[in-house]
Amino acid sequence: MKRNPAASLIPRKRPQQRRSRDTIDTIFEATIQVLLANGFDKTTTLQIADRAGVSIGSLYQYFPNKRALLAAIVRRHVGGVVDATVAACQSMHGKPIEEMCATIMTVFVDAKTRRPDISRALYLPTAAIDGDAIVKEESSRCAQAIHDMLITASNARFEQPQVVSSVLVASIVGPTRATIEAGGNKSTFDRLKLHLTALCVGYLKEVSKQ
Numbered sequence: 001m002k003r004n005p006a007a008s009l010i011p012r013k014r015p016q017q018r019r020s021r022d023t024i025d026t027i028f029e030a031t032i033q034v035l036l037a038n039g040f041d042k043t044t045t046l047q048i049a050d051r052a053g054v055s056i057g058s059l060y061q062y063f064p065n066k067r068a069l070l071a072a073i074v075r076r077h078v079g080g081v082v083d084a085t086v087a088a089c090q091s092m093h094g095k096p097i098e099e100m101c102a103t104i105m106t107v108f109v110d111a112k113t114r115r116p117d118i119s120r121a122l123y124l125p126t127a128a129i130d131g132d133a134i135v136k137e138e139s140s141r142c143a144q145a146i147h148d149m150l151i152t153a154s155n156a157r158f159e160q161p162q163v164v165s166s167v168l169v170a171s172i173v174g175p176t177r178a179t180i181e182a183g184g185n186k187s188t189f190d191r192l193k194l195h196l197t198a199l200c201v202g203y204l205k206e207v208s209k210q
Contacts, residue, residue, distance in 0.1 A: 074135075
C-alpha cells in the first residue's frame, strides 16, 4: 500500500478538555525551542517530549510524527495572524485607503512579530511539512478579507479588486518574513509598518486611477 503524504500530516485527535489543550500548548512551545536550538533535521519527537516534560506516548496520542506536529503549529500560527488581519479588515469597511493600510499593516506585523521566535522556527521546515499549502490557504482567506474591505473604500475604486488584494498580501508577507529572518527588533518592526503602509497606499492610489 502506498503511503499518503497528506494523511501523515493529520493530527490523530484534537484536544477537548482544558488539560489536554494545556498539554498541546506545552508541546508546541517545546517544539519551537528545540527547532531553534537544533534545526529541523536534527529535531526529534523524543527531544520535544523531553523538553515538554511529557511522555513520548502522550505526544503520539495527538501527532503521528514530527511533520504532523509541525504542520499543526504552522496552521495555528498562520491562522492566528490571518484571524487578526481579517478582523482588522472588517473594522475598516468604509474608511479611506490611507486609514485602511495603516491599520492592516500595524495589525499584521504586530501579529506576526509578537513571537518572532515562532516565525523564525517555522520558516525552517516549510518544505518538509507542505507549509506552503497551509500559507496559501490562509493567504487566500486574508486576500478575500482585504478585497471585501477595498470595495468599500470611501476614496478609491478598483477595476480588479481581487487582483489588487492578492498583490497587497504578497507585498506584505515577503518583506515581513525577510525582516523577521534578519533578526528584527521592535524598532525595526515599527519602521516596517511605516514602509509597508507607504508602499501599499502608493500602490492603491496608482491602480485606483485605472
